[in-house]
Every structure is written in C-alpha cells, then in structure tokens.
Amino acid sequence: MSETELLPAGTRAPIGESRPGAEWWRTAVIYQIYPRSFADASGDGIGDLPGITSRLDHLVSLGVDAIWLSPFYRSPQKDAGYDVADYCDVDPLFGTLDDFDALRSAAHERGIRVIVDLVPNHSSDQHTWFQAALAAAPGSAERARYMFRDGSGPNGDLPPNNWESVFGGPAWTRVPDGQWYLHLFDSTQPDFDWSNPEVQEEFRRILRFWLDRGVDGFRVDVAHGLVKTDGLPDHLPEIDADSMGGHDEAPYWGQDGVHEIYRDWNRVLAEYDGDRALCAEAWLPTVDRTAEWVRSDEMHQAFNFPYLMTGWDAAAIREVISESLRAFPAVGAPATWVLSNHDVVRHASRLALTAENPQGHGIGPSSPGKPIADVGLRRARAATTFMLALPGSAYLYQGEELGLPEVVDLPDDSREDPTWFRTDGERYGRDGCRVPIPWSADAPAYGFSPTGAAWLPQPAEWAALARSAQETDPESTLWVYRTLLAVRRAEGLGAGTLEWLDGYGDDVLAFRNGHVTVIANAGTTPVDLPAGTVLAASEPFTGAELPVDTAVWLVTA
Structure with a gap:
C-alpha cells in the first residue's frame, strides 16, 4: 500500500451503535490526558478543561480514537485529584460542568470519544460523607460507609493491622475518639467499605450522572482494591515490591468480591445506547488473573500491566504477548496494551534505566542507575512501533508522541507527589512523568500556559521536543506516531491476528x-x-x- 492510499489520520467511524464483537473499544487507540499538565487556558499554571478543548485538533492530527481524562472533580488536590470530594462536579481549578460539556461536544464533533476517570476505592477526607463519619459515633451508619475499626493492643492504641500505605507509612490513621480508618493511599484518602449497599448505590448514581452527560466510558482507578479479605489479616509486601501490587498476593488486592461490583456496573452501562466501556486499572500478578476483570459480563478493558512492566528483552516481550493473546480472547476481550501513564516512569527513560526501579518509586537526582537518554528514546520509539501493530486496543500517555523523557532533576521544593512526603524523600514518586508538556519552543512555558506559569518546572531541553519543533521534521517522534496511527487504521491492525x-x-x-x-x-x-x-x-x-x-x-x- 502506498502512502497516498492511507486513510487520513483523523478518519474515524461515527460515534454511535456498532455490531456486537466490533465495539469501538476493542481496537481503539486511546490517549490519556492528565488535565493539570496538558494545556492551561486560564494562565494559572495548572492545565484545565478549556485548555484541553483548545488542543483537540492536535489529537485529531495525531489520529487517536478516544481520550481518557484523569480526574478533574472537586478535590483538595492532596493527590492531584485522585482524592475526590465531589464526584459530580468539576473542580474550579479545571473549570465548570459547562466546560466539561463543551469539551465532550467538541471531542464528539471530531469523532473522538471521551472516557473519564472514576475513583471508587477511596474519597477525599473532605467528602461530605467522611466529614459526617468523623462527626458521628463508632458503629454509626455514617462510619459504616468507610473502613473504620477499633485498634489493637490493650487500649486500642495500635493500628488494627500492620498494613502499609502505597505511598509509604502506615495505612491507618486514628481519630480523636480512638477508632482508626483505613487508607491504602494517603491519610487524606479514606477507603470506602464496599460491603455497604449505600456505597454501591452511590456509585451507580455517579455512573449514571456522567453517562447522562454523554461520556463513553470510565477508567476505574485501583479497580483491584475495593474489596479486602475478611478479618483484615496482617500482610507486608516485599521491601522492593511494586507499590500497586502486581506480583504481590495481598489481602487488599484482587479479591474475588470485586467481580460482582463490576457485573453490577456492566448492567448500568448496558442501560445506555452505544458502546460504553469500563477499563480496569488492576495490577495483578499474571495475565490470566488480569483477564478475570474483563469476562463478558464485567469490564471491557484492563490495562496490560505485565506487558508494561516487561523490559526491552525479546524473549520476555514475546512471552507476555503470547500469554495475553491466549488469555484475553479466551474470555471474549481484547488485549489492552500500554507503555506509559501518569503513575510510571515514562518509557523513553524506563527502557534505558541501568538499575532496578520498582513501580511507584520514581527517579530523581540521587537515584542509582539513571537512564541513558538517547538509548531510551530510540527504544521507546521501537517499543511503541511494535506495540501499535499488535491486535487489540492501545493507550498512549500525553507527551509520549513527543518522545518526552522522565524529568529527573526536579527541585525538591517543587515536588507534590504524596509519596515523596510520606517516605521523607526516600522515594521520588511520580512527579517526573507529570511535568506540563511543551507545545511551542519559543513561547512562555513552551505554550503550556499563556503566562509562562507551570505547576512543575519544565526542563530547558524540552524546547527541542516541543510540538512546534517537531511539526516540520518528518523524522521526529511526532511524525513517527502520526504515521503509525494512520497505517494502523488503514491496515486494520487492531482487529487483526x-x-x-x-x-x-x-x-x-x-x-x-x-x-x-x-x-x-x-x-x-x-x-x-x-x-x-x-x-x-x-x-x-x-x-x-x-x-x-x-x-x-x-x-x-
């Protein structure tokens, strides 16, 4: 096929109905937008929904089928919006519900579907439910929405068990009346109790709120963490274990009870016309375990984290692909490939690290085994080229089409990831993959913000990686991605074998x-x-x- 025969990069099937077995999410290339770092229209240095809307034509020219928006809900922003205070409103940092509606409409007009993040494992401690729980007595209905427990030890002054937070430190915090509440993440993120029917009904309401606003699906945060083993038995992961599980059989990851929750959600989505999708963030030890999340009556996609965590090794890559293409089709689901996101070291750096680096630790000025930049970019381009030819769906993370590396040399006083603070600087966390992306080489903040403000500092070398600098270079990473996506669509590789x-x-x-x-x-x-x-x-x-x-x-x- 000659280049002139390729479908234009922006050509997509109309949004609407499709045949069973040919739903859009089975083959889609979905682009993750981290709203605070994508584009800032207001000038305050934090990206926002109007900024995303203003840059949609970039995504059309890139050739993606859908976008996934990381959280933009009302939040104290203790964990960059993954601490939600109101699931049915937009935080003023990012705009308004009208801004969301305008973004959704503009995306749909361009043939781009919209997936939003949903955070069901925990809320913010500023959520009205948790504030009511703090004001209520032990054993109350208000506390039953969360994981409150009495302490251990003679006077209950020890935590209920020895669990540790993903972000470091204990997973329990004590309240003034003596009880403790569970937070697998930051102390400002209390875990819901999913055995409570009131919690289950509240999330049905939240799903319908956004489905009624026209979203095409949900990426479900910590989809493997909602249900905890009865009795909450003690457990400590290996000292160098990945922070979100993966190889760790923990009593708070991957419990069987989660599956009935997603069967329920599947039925909610089925109430709506069109193909609405659920995508699981589920860090599980094997491809077979991951495939359990996407059985025909549960979720539709699950990020292939075993694939993401595989190094640049031909035998290992072949094995995980072969296992994926055995396990996922066996339950009627596509494989969902991914190499980077907002929680992991960008693959333009990760594939050239010269020392072990567990997921969630991040890399910084004092890290051993820093990446070799030119090797990392070359391997990242090759890995993406290989991935985008695989049958199934694929996710891209904003900025990878520019070849952005992890930012290693962030000043300590600029860091915001709770991991950095909860480990007293022992782990750098995820700020390095969240730096605002560059649009224009010669503009303030490289075009991210009209005022030159940026919530994390951008490195000087990013001028050469800005979209404007790559636009006219046919050998740039940007043009590699555009070509790959156009050929992928023209050749139907996502639906192939x-x-x-x-x-x-x-x-x-x-x-x-x-x-x-x-x-x-x-x-x-x-x-x-x-x-x-x-x-x-x-x-x-x-x-x-x-x-x-x-x-x-x-x-x-």
Whole structure:
C-alpha cells in the first residue's frame, strides 16, 4: 500500500451503535490526558478543561480514537485529584460542568470519544460523607460507609493491622475518639467499605450522572482494591515490591468480591445506547488473573500491566504477548496494551534505566542507575512501533508522541507527589512523568500556559521536543506516531491476528498481522530484513538491515 492510499489520520467511524464483537473499544487507540499538565487556558499554571478543548485538533492530527481524562472533580488536590470530594462536579481549578460539556461536544464533533476517570476505592477526607463519619459515633451508619475499626493492643492504641500505605507509612490513621480508618493511599484518602449497599448505590448514581452527560466510558482507578479479605489479616509486601501490587498476593488486592461490583456496573452501562466501556486499572500478578476483570459480563478493558512492566528483552516481550493473546480472547476481550501513564516512569527513560526501579518509586537526582537518554528514546520509539501493530486496543500517555523523557532533576521544593512526603524523600514518586508538556519552543512555558506559569518546572531541553519543533521534521517522534496511527487504521491492525515469525534470532521479535510484517531488533547487532515495502519505521534507515533498537512495518515481496 502506498502512502497516498492511507486513510487520513483523523478518519474515524461515527460515534454511535456498532455490531456486537466490533465495539469501538476493542481496537481503539486511546490517549490519556492528565488535565493539570496538558494545556492551561486560564494562565494559572495548572492545565484545565478549556485548555484541553483548545488542543483537540492536535489529537485529531495525531489520529487517536478516544481520550481518557484523569480526574478533574472537586478535590483538595492532596493527590492531584485522585482524592475526590465531589464526584459530580468539576473542580474550579479545571473549570465548570459547562466546560466539561463543551469539551465532550467538541471531542464528539471530531469523532473522538471521551472516557473519564472514576475513583471508587477511596474519597477525599473532605467528602461530605467522611466529614459526617468523623462527626458521628463508632458503629454509626455514617462510619459504616468507610473502613473504620477499633485498634489493637490493650487500649486500642495500635493500628488494627500492620498494613502499609502505597505511598509509604502506615495505612491507618486514628481519630480523636480512638477508632482508626483505613487508607491504602494517603491519610487524606479514606477507603470506602464496599460491603455497604449505600456505597454501591452511590456509585451507580455517579455512573449514571456522567453517562447522562454523554461520556463513553470510565477508567476505574485501583479497580483491584475495593474489596479486602475478611478479618483484615496482617500482610507486608516485599521491601522492593511494586507499590500497586502486581506480583504481590495481598489481602487488599484482587479479591474475588470485586467481580460482582463490576457485573453490577456492566448492567448500568448496558442501560445506555452505544458502546460504553469500563477499563480496569488492576495490577495483578499474571495475565490470566488480569483477564478475570474483563469476562463478558464485567469490564471491557484492563490495562496490560505485565506487558508494561516487561523490559526491552525479546524473549520476555514475546512471552507476555503470547500469554495475553491466549488469555484475553479466551474470555471474549481484547488485549489492552500500554507503555506509559501518569503513575510510571515514562518509557523513553524506563527502557534505558541501568538499575532496578520498582513501580511507584520514581527517579530523581540521587537515584542509582539513571537512564541513558538517547538509548531510551530510540527504544521507546521501537517499543511503541511494535506495540501499535499488535491486535487489540492501545493507550498512549500525553507527551509520549513527543518522545518526552522522565524529568529527573526536579527541585525538591517543587515536588507534590504524596509519596515523596510520606517516605521523607526516600522515594521520588511520580512527579517526573507529570511535568506540563511543551507545545511551542519559543513561547512562555513552551505554550503550556499563556503566562509562562507551570505547576512543575519544565526542563530547558524540552524546547527541542516541543510540538512546534517537531511539526516540520518528518523524522521526529511526532511524525513517527502520526504515521503509525494512520497505517494502523488503514491496515486494520487492531482487529487483526498475530502470527509469530521465527528465524530472525533470539534478540529479534517478528510477527505478521494481516499482510503487514513487523520486526523489532532488541539485540546488539543489525539483522537482515526480507525484501519488501516499508510502511513505517521507528527510525530512518537505509539498506536491507534493521539497526539495533529499531522496529519496522513492511509488506514483504
């Protein structure tokens, strides 16, 4: 297929009904927007909903099918909006409900669907329910909405168990009357008690509120954490365990009771016309366990975190892909591929780290094994090229289309992640992947904000990575992404099938999807390519050999 035959990057199916088995979310490329770091229209240095609306045409030209908005709800912002005080209103930092409606309408007019974040494991401690719980007595209906417990020890002055917060420190905080409440995250984020029918009904109401406003789905935060093992038994993860679970069989992650919650939510979404989707953030030890979240009557997508956490190693990547394409189709679901998000070190840095770095720890000035920048960008482009040819859905994180690395050298006094504070600076946390993205090389704050303000400082080297600097460079990361998304859509790769190809060596990944051959060189020497026409490549190259840390799509002769 010649380049002139490709569908335009902005061509999408109309938003509306689809055939069972051909729903949009099965093959979509979904772009995560972290609202406070995407685009600031107000000039206060924090991104907002009008800013997102003003940049939608960038996403049209990029070629994505949908956007996922991280939380923009009313919040004290102790955890960047993941501490929600009112699930049915917009925080003034980000705008108003009218601004949300305008954004949704503008996105739908452009053929882009809108997914919003939902945070059901915990609320803010400023939520009216929690304030009522603090004012009420032990054993009251108000306290029954959260995980309040009596303490242990002779006088109840010890926590109910030894659980630790994901952000560091104890997972329990004591209130003046002596009881304790559970917070798997910050002390300002008390966990709901999902055995309470009142909590279940409240979230049905919240789902319907946003469905009535026209959202196309929900990304569900900590989807594996809502139900805790009866009796709340003691448990401590390994000292270097990933913060959200993954390989840890904890009594607060991945309990069987969560599945009935999502079956209930599935029925709520089925009340609405069109294909509304639920996507699980569920950090689980295996692909098979992850697939349990997307059985036909539960959620529709689950981030493939085992894939995300796999290093740049051909054998390991092939194994996790093979397991994924066995497990997810077995329950009637697509695989949902992802390499970066707002909680992990950006893959342009993560794939070139020179020391172990558990998820959630982040990297900073004193971290061992800092990334090798040029190696990281080259591997990131190759990894994305390989991922976007896989059958299923894929998620991108804002700024990765510009090749943004993790920001390592943030000043200590600029950091905001609660992980940094709760570990007394031992863990840097996630601020490095949340720095506001650059739009214009020669504008204040690189075009992020008209006043030059930015809630986290942007590094000087980002001028060369700004969208304006890449727009006219056909070899830029931006143009690699645009080309990949256009070819992916034209060739129907998301709805295709994978056939592994052998004979290229142990350090090479190769498969065929339809009539497109995909090859990635994760080794240390160039590899011979079959004769054919190149459709897309992660790096420009000449000749019949694929360079190291490069991936290519081609139609073989």
